[in-house]
Amino acid sequence: MPGVESARTATRRALERAWAQAVDDGRLPALPPESAATAIEVVRPANPDHGDLSTNLALKLARPLRRPPLEIAAALRDSLAASMSEETGSAIADPTVAAPGFLNLRLAPGYVEASIDAATQVGSSFGRVEAQRPQRINVEFVSANPTGPLHIGNARGAFVGDLLCRVLEAAGHDVTREYYFNDAGTQVRNLGESVRRVRLGEPVPEDGYRGEYVSDLAREVPEEIWARAVSDEADGAWVIGVWASERVRAGIESSLGRLGVRFDVWRTETGIEREGWIDRSIERLREGGHVYESERALWFRSTAFGDDKDRVVRRSNGELTYFGKDIGYLEEKFSRGFDRLIYVWGADHHGTVARLRNAAEAMGYGRDAVEVLLVAWVRFVRDGQEISMSKRSGEFITLDELLAEIGADAARWYFAARAHTSGIDFDIELAKRQSNENPVYYVQYAHARISSILRKAQEAGLSPADSVAGRLADDPVALGLAKEILRLPELVEDAATAHETQGVTAYATQLATTFHAFYRDRRVIDPADPGTSGVRLALVDAARLALANTLALLGISAPESM
RNA sequence: GCGCCCGUAGCUCAGUGGAUAGAGCGGAUGGCUUCGGACCAUCAGGUCGCGGGUUCGAAUCCUGCCGGGCGCGCCA
Known part of the structure; x- marks a missing residue:
């Protein structure tokens, strides 16, 4: 179900019309053709005296139109005022000009009331918006190799990636959540060897894995696996490693499940290679003249796209580099019809971003179709002392421990x-x-x-009004709460554009504060006045809906009692 | 050395061209015989790391320093 359009979008459209009208009427000169298109910016002023919404359009137009900003603002104001008197249901009212050239606007009470009714009607879809250009987006995140449980370091990517997916979906995009991992490399063998040694009571190799989970694995190796691993002809470390890494992977999946993170696609390196994507991608690059042989290795001409050096795709010993596999995976992902690929990586991988996007450009997909979110590292401290986190040392705080200690809701909020x-x-x-x-x-x-108020109202035989039309305008406190509720769609748009969710948590806090103030100043349940009670119940129910949908956007529960 | 990220209130952090720089926590003071006090109200607290520049307007953009993190492999 479609959501409710943001007030900002409605305002922007009204301004567009007013601007065009002002040009038609000769109040404003047309924009000279050589000047760049001027996007209409509509913001929420920090100072409430400046209205609900404000635009700097006149300031932006001053230079290209060669007119004083105040004069332009006045012309826009007059056009807006004229169109407002002609049509009913206009989103905005009371346009005023302020120095040095701002145009300040208020939301029309009738529009606010109608929007609250609309929000109530769409229910859980309130807060969803339609994308100007809906896209199919692949978001690959976490992608930790299954050599140990997720710790808080790589778990940050899980929080960030999941939040991004939720926000993009709410903004009208079609999102696929993808997890990619290495099921072939030396790490699998290392894990297997570590498990084997622990089981035999031997010391773990220098580059092996330690920690409680390795001991647990050693204890849990099935007899048939163990028998196969110790037979003479078998590669014991590999046999155990394959079993152990799948076991660890399943553990990661259930940890993520406890966090509320689920993936649509689990993809492996061997799968990409086996299906021939790497060969095809290299062939595509070869046809474009983007690869060359040197010193028996195969190189991608990354410098042709601004990189500071060319990058090896296949080593002289015939093995693919990590980058070579990335190229094949790019090809495979694009073959599934995605418009955009987003990677959530640790910040320590920033050096490899350029070559990936260069490869996408060389393959003809466009560098802008590939985005990488670099997630800053988490430093772990306990009593001021840094804890080094690595699976090899075996000392780390796992995602499961974090969730057990502080809970998924608090952890999600913390990262959001x-x-x-x-x-x-x-x-x-x-x-x-x-x-x-x-x-x-x-x-x-x-x-x-x-929720408690609504329950209590029901017991008192009161129910929310079907519509608040005409009933909020004369109460500034109610109108203020209604306007706050209606900001949600804008926040979704902003979060999706910026790939950030801090605005959403700040909004949730602000909305809660506004509600608490309303609760202080207005009695909701009043059996003596069922009409007013009905309107206020409808309004607080809309506030409840906005809070619930905001929390859902963050993957956080919205309890009816606590 | 080069590249990327960061530096904002006591603490943890928002704010990336707009009007008087904000929130939470912590601190001070006050508020329930009435719908949930996990609440509300008021106050204190800032050279936005430092210096130049661009702009009608800079925490935000450019530039030079200072401080912290990360990266610079035919590793992953």
């Missing part, structure tokens, strides 16, 4: 509220202590409180 580019010092003791004062509970509390 921070830019993925900012480094984090994660102190699990501090996180535990702070989990009780995590703002997520503040937001959930508002939701539970409204």
